[in-house]
Amino acid sequence: MLSYGFAFVSDLERLGEVIKRVNRTSRDRDMITKELGFDCLIWNSMASVSDRDFVSETLQWAIARQEWPCFWSHGWLDTQKALPSTYKKDLQEVSDSIHIANGVLATLKVDGAMMKAALDPFMLATGAADYLVRKGVPFRETHHISGQCVAKSEETGIPMNELSFEQLKAIDSRFEEGITETFVYETSVERRSAKGDTSKSLVLEQI
Structure with missing residues (x-):
């Protein structure tokens, strides 16, 4: 039970981190940020209007928040290999996407002439x-x-x-x-x- 208590505390801490990232604004700028109680503004104008992180991060937190109550309830119903928690193969690393992305960025070459030719x-x-x-x-x-x-x-x-x-x-x-x-x-x-x-x-x- 104590292990689940730590998990629930971790979820609350994660929510605090989500709030730090999503509590920002893109509009006229310092005054609105202060008046509406945002922590800071989103500096890049293009990023601000296309940003949906505040939706996805909050939903991700909500989904993650439901995992531990789910695990907890399962633990009362049955056991897996004699362990009601801690062993979940689906939580192991299954891809190398971060390393792949790092390689893509490290070898990326921007074609300035092509970009200029694409101007409309x-x-x-x-x-x-x-x-x-x-x-x-x-x-x-x-x-x-x-x-x-x-x-x-x-x-x-x-x-x-x-x-x-x-x-x-x-x-x-x-x-x-x-x-x-x-x-x-x-x-x-x-x-x-x-x-x-x-x-x-x-x-x-x-x-």
Whole structure:
């Protein structure tokens, strides 16, 4: 019975560790983190919006939490090789996935030229929306306008980053000549300057 007591205490300690990892936020940023009681913010913006760890870790803990009560109840019902606990072959290591992953990362080579060739002007579509947001236009409007820019590119066969100022102005009169700078990949990246965004200085800070 005492062995199960230690197991249950371990489950509670594990829950504390889960809370440390999932009690974080991605949104506007230090103030919300403090006001909502999160321990810290998630630095990388892409990781924050794709993160589902807070779901999976909590569920994993809940599943693990049920293992020991299950083992405990089994121990009252029967024995395995004369041992009601401690011998469970399914708990032994059955794969070498960590070592395999380590080898993959150690030999990984990033092809910068291939990555650059994969750039698509449509990646810059949100830049048009952000440009107008900075001028005070609500995002619910700018999202639709950026979609019109994409449609114009498809209609004319002209890459989005090569549309003329006149073509963009015809889509929305609030576009000014500076809009063409928005469709430069490097400029687009550098303009993301909130904590965890993609500007070079912030990426280096995360590294």
